Amino acid sequence: MKHTIAAAALICLVALVAFGAEKPSPNSEAFEVAKACFEQNATDGDVEAVFEAIGGDDGLASLTITAPDGRVIVDFKAPGHGTGMRQFRFESPEPTDVTTLKKAFPEGVYMFEGSTTSGAKLQSQATLSHQLPTTTSFISPVANAGNVASKGLTISWAPVKGSIWLHD
Numbered sequence: 001m002k003h004t005i006a007a008a009a010l011i012c013l014v015a016l017v018a019f020g021a022e023k024p025s026p027n028s029e030a031f032e033v034a035k036a037c038f039e040q041n042a043t044d045g046d047v048e049a050v051f052e053a054i055g056g057d058d059g060l061a062s063l064t065i066t067a068p069d070g071r072v073i074v075d076f077k078a079p080g081h082g083t084g085m086r087q088f089r090f091e092s093p094e095p096t097d098v099t100t101l102k103k104a105f106p107e108g109v110y111m112f113e114g115s116t117t118s119g120a121k122l123q124s125q126a127t128l129s130h131q132l133p134t135t136t137s138f139i140s141p142v143a144n145a146g147n148v149a150s151k152g153l154t155i156s157w158a159p160v161k162g163s164i165w166l167h168d
Contacts, residue, residue, distance in 0.1 A: 059084025068108030
């Protein structure tokens, strides 16, 4: 079977990732994961802001993410069915005008606050940076190679100096 390769490797530079970050309040626990980063598609150069939160084994009944300028950018409330939601990944649109994206999601500390279905309060923070490493280049398969066999496919790219590799 052959598939067209859309070289969509994402480069994510995270200035600070709050994995069990310091709790801003003594009456709360930290999120299992709370992160904010800019990602760039290596093929077409699109940039987007990405926010991720994981609340642990209990489902989240609520999640709020507040930007450094005080604007609430995420405001989730689970319906009253009792299970909530465990994990969130929010991605912004990918405008061609990166300046607009930077204004919509300014650099700085983003506050993550939530509550679980059992009533536990969660708080963490993550710092969003607009800095991106240089774009990588694909070694194999060659970018824009068209159709390539997916069986036994190995994808490789050139290392990017100063980048941080995080995988899901």
